[in-house]
Amino acid sequence: MIGDVTIAVVHVVIMAAGAPLLVGALRTVKARLVGRRGPVPWQPYRDLRKLFAKTPVVSTTTSWLFRATPYVLMSTMITAALAAPVLSSRPPLAFAGIILLMYLLLVGTFFLALAGLDAGSAFGGMGSSRGVAVAALAEPTVMLAVLALSLRANTTNLGGVVEGLAHEPLLAANPVHLLAFAAFFIVMLAETGRLPVDNPATHLELTMIHEAMVLEYSGRHLALVEWASSMKLLLFLTLLANLFFPWGVPAVLGPSALLLGALVLAAKLAVLALAVALLETAMAKLRLFRVPELLAGSFALALLSVTAVFLQR
């Protein structure tokens, strides 16, 4: 019991402490790719420290929900992190499956979208409306991509999928896997508010989604929201890394195995983050009403992936 709690706490600390570094590294790499020097990779930690020190300003029109949302959001991210196979294929919440994980993230979306409406500004409403639209349209793709994986591993438990697929040497060459990966990657870009769906670096009214939703937040509230969204990015990249490239994920819990797992994960994340940075540098943001077409495309990929499973039987 004590051991389980320790592992859970270590798990959370790694996810929470690593997330800002990922975002910072992404920014640095992106800046270098376009020829700027850019901030240092650990700049997000400084931003968080600054924000935590500031007094938050809360709009007079808001209800309890606005003030509760940053804490709820952070809690859902922590719980989601506990449910994900990060360093080993045995997450602390061992029963957790991908459906639970996705619905936990929806809890965060639900609260954040409501908080966007709570201040009564048009920006927040616009962000909420767009945010939930993107989240809703991404949902079918996630489920079908999961179906493709779980059909092959014969379980929807995250740890089970990782362990079940790790034994297949030709996994990466399987069309089921490639198609599901492509679909899930696009969904990841949409869910975490990256280009070409949302631009995390802009505050232009007409285009922003996530930034519009959180526009009223300041001080420690903003710090928590930003931190939680960086954890969401880390979570999605970890899922991509461990579900689609399940090699080197230890199935046991122990100091040496976990250290190895951490190194392997860091290497995979570096590759995926580089891919995201290259994509974001090379692509312009899509017009908002072209985003559904992108998501429809990812849905088609996922559907093809599932069909391929049935054809391969």
Added chain:
Amino acid sequence: MATAIYVVATLLGAAGAAIGLAGMLGWAWTVDVAWVVPLGGLALALDRLAGLFVALVGGASIPASIYALGYAGRQRRGAVAWVTFIASMLLVPLASNTMTFAIAWELMSLASYVLLVRRRTIESAQAGWVYAVMTHAGLAALLSGMLLLGAWTGSDRFADWAAAAPTLHAGTRSLVWTLFALGFLAKAGVIPLHVWLPLAHPAAPSHVSALMSGVMIKLGLYGLLRASFDWLGAGPVWWGTTLLLIGAVAAVGGVLYALVDRDLKRLLAYSSIENVGIVVIGVGAALAFRAAGAEALALLALTAALYHVVNHAAFKSLLFMAAGSVVHATGTRDLEALGGLARRMPWTAAAFFVGSAAIAALPPLNGFVSEWLTFQALLQNVHLADPGLNLVFTLAIAALALTGGLAVACFVKAYGIGFLALPRSTAAESAEEAPVSMRAGMMLAGGACVALGLGATVVVQPLLAVAASLVPAAAPITVGAGLTLYVSGGFASVSTAAVAAALAGALALVLGVLTVAGARGRPRRYETWGCGRLLQTSRMEYTATAFANPFTRVFDFFYRPVRRLEIEAHPESRFFVRRMAYANPTRFIVDDWLYGPVDRALRATARRAAGLQSGSPNVYLAYVLAVLLLLLAVA
């Protein structure tokens, strides 16, 4: 006087809940009183399935009747119809022959009709008319099915049908099943048989809407289950695939209609269509699995469907009661005239919030458990060997996932526009909290939503037993350590209690760390940032219509929105605008493609037939003579 009747209704509900629970746990009896009604007499039977629905009707009647004390306790009219409504709904699942069933079913329809048209407004009159037509069209289909089956099996007792069904020809059974499905699904309100539902539920008083939506439409599902699993025996695969597709259409279509509606209660009505769709997906999956020989998976899908039936009764009653409390306080159901209620009506707002989170299937509340179970049943379609069947299941999974996402959007809109930010009208500004009895009713239903979610491991056992009485198989759901549900061995598992504990622990951790780090000072309160404008008014807020706009654009093939902009300019210059009118009504595909042509055809036929009615007795006598001669000639 009315108060006493509502107390009686509460007690009746409690008695029903007790009998029903006992029935679910295995208490079975039959009652036959031949002299009460003609053609077979009164025949009642309690079994597990009937027990579940009796418990559901009873359980939902308790909070709704307590709520009605505050909502309608001083009005004399409608109280007797209310008790009749509850009593007839308790009788429907117990009926065990055609006559008893028909009487209970019709009594239920009539009592709800009376409750619906009680207000005597044009709206409720129209809603009542459509409801009466649809419900009787459904009854006609049901009675034809029952009479055919009665004639072919030689008995009007349901128990005999189950025994004789395997001897019938497959085509015969499919014909009867189609009639039953039409009749029962019209009551359940799936698309395209739903037209009465979004009219009737908003027009009815809110405690009535709560029961109509929470349990009455479920009795349509009860009938569907009875007919598909009990009366007609094993059927072909296409029963299941048809229901899967119907359910998928109802789920996605229902939530899409709910998403763009700005009438709070009509939004909830459309969301009921969505939830019925989810249940029908589960039932369809169960039928398809059973036909393909995968009994354990059929049992899983059926349990998921029953779980969702129970959940929907809890959160939809809750939401309708909260919406009723809003109407009570503000006199309007228009979302564009609400807002700011979270601070003025904290109890009602909290109730609506819990209901919204539950219906959006957010863990660890109850909606999540049943949707999760449905997903797990559908995901296991790989065990079926037919690729066509696999494809139907895959589409159902996608539809269910899309429904889940859209439901979150829909209830963000309902709660966010209706309850948050600044009030959009003076009525919303001066809103006051509902009286105690209404709050008590809402708290009961809200508590049920939480309990059904956290207590999933307890709730699932009796539901599994009910489902197993229809599809006998080895239990596909087991309960493990830490209140964990295991589905099909190691295929999937979840523990809502552990999720709740983890969420609470994480929250405590965040608050604790922030307190230790000293970052917990009081926030400063200031107005919303508004690009330098002087005054914040509700006109700066996002509206419900604007919120739904991305969806209107994405799904424009479904909504086919029309924009009407009329600008009346001053005669001197077109730049001086006197009046501007903007409307963007949505047109419903079903109305245009199905009911429009049917309606026109009926009217045309009626016009032609009117020519026969000359008003002259001599002509009528000639008709009688002609028919008589014709009959003689045929005979």
